[in-house]
Amino acid sequence: xxxxxxxxxxxxxxxxxxxxxxxxxxxxxxxxxxxxxxxxxxxxxxxxxxxxxxxxxxxxxxxxxxxxxxxxxxxxxxxxxxxxxxxxxxxxxxxxxxxxxxxxxxxxxxxxx
Amino acid sequence: xxxxxxxxxxxxxxxxxxxxxxxxxxxxxxxxxxxxxxxxxxxxxxxxxxxxxxxxxxxxxxxxxxxxxxxxxxxxxxxxxxxxxxxxxxxxxxxxxxxxxxxxxxxxxxxxxxxxxx
Numbered sequence: 001x002x003x004x005x006x007x008x009x010x011x012x013x014x015x016x017x018x019x020x021x022x023x024x025x026x027x028x029x030x031x032x033x034x035x036x037x038x039x040x041x042x043x044x045x046x047x048x049x050x051x052x053x054x055x056x057x058x059x060x061x062x063x064x065x066x067x068x069x070x071x072x073x074x075x076x077x078x079x080x081x082x083x084x085x086x087x088x089x090x091x092x093x094x095x096x097x098x099x100x101x102x103x104x105x106x107x108x109x110x111x112x113x
Numbered sequence: 114x115x116x117x118x119x120x121x122x123x124x125x126x127x128x129x130x131x132x133x134x135x136x137x138x139x140x141x142x143x144x145x146x147x148x149x150x151x152x153x154x155x156x157x158x159x160x161x162x163x164x165x166x167x168x169x170x171x172x173x174x175x176x177x178x179x180x181x182x183x184x185x186x187x188x189x190x191x192x193x194x195x196x197x198x199x200x201x202x203x204x205x206x207x208x209x210x211x212x213x214x215x216x217x218x219x220x221x222x223x224x225x226x227x228x229x230x231x
Contacts, residue, residue: 032217043119043206043222044157087157089220098145098162098170099210101220105156 001026004090006104014112017078021107023088024070032091032099033071035062037084038106044087047073075109083111116140117209119223127231128199134192134226136207142187143209147220148180151204163190187212197230204228 005024013019025033033050048055050071054063061074071090075082085106092100116139124132136146146163161171161182169182181193190209194201204227208220 032219034219041204041227043225046219046221049217049219098164099218099220100147100159100162103157103159 003027003102004088004104006086006088006107008105008107010108010110012110012112013078015078015080018074018076019078019109020072020074021086021109022070022072023090023104023107024068025090025102026069027090027093028066028069030090032101033062033064034089034101035060035071035073036087036089038087039084047086078111080111080113083109085109115211115221117207117221117223119207119226121226122224123227123229125229125231126197129196130230132194132197132228134194134205134207134228136190136192136209136223138188138209138211138221141209141211141213143190144187144212146184146190146207146209148182148190148192149206149208151206153204157206160192165190194228197228199230202228202230 003026035047036044037047038044050062050064059076063072085108087106088104089101092102118137120135144165148160149157160175161169163169163182163184165184171177184190206225207223210220
């Protein structure tokens, strides 16, 4: 089993729809979780950190489910500009002073007009 | 805040050339910087972790003599691809993490360097 897994997609979603995807992680002791978006041929950009109680930033909601060991990202009222690959990242080893992250392979999202 | 600058953005050079890529944290200090490589339509692959003032830690399968890393200050890390060959052509991206703040600090990425070896 991979340490961090994502459905590669692509998710083809009409503009204005709500879309959600998950990211599962294998290390139950993981403490830090992030969602990044990566546009084609560009660097990843931080979308949001994921907090234990869940957090929202505009149309984006991130949640953590420790019992089932996954994080989720919900996008409401999707825009064409939301088309990208969404990467999840989880801290590698709790207590690791380098704070390395383990990356999912990404979920490709395509918003269609 | 949390801006990371990477230079150059594009490099096209002949086989056998050595290429140096710089990664700078502009508005924060980074004890640790990370170097990644990404081939087309593939996921990020961590190459090495760069620590200020000490030797870098390389991931399995990454040749340390091929990919030289120097992290001389809290704001600058460099990656030198020595004697580059066509198979080294890839998208190289650095990231940095602010030394201040909680353990939940994310990594911030540079713009990446697209390396093409002819």
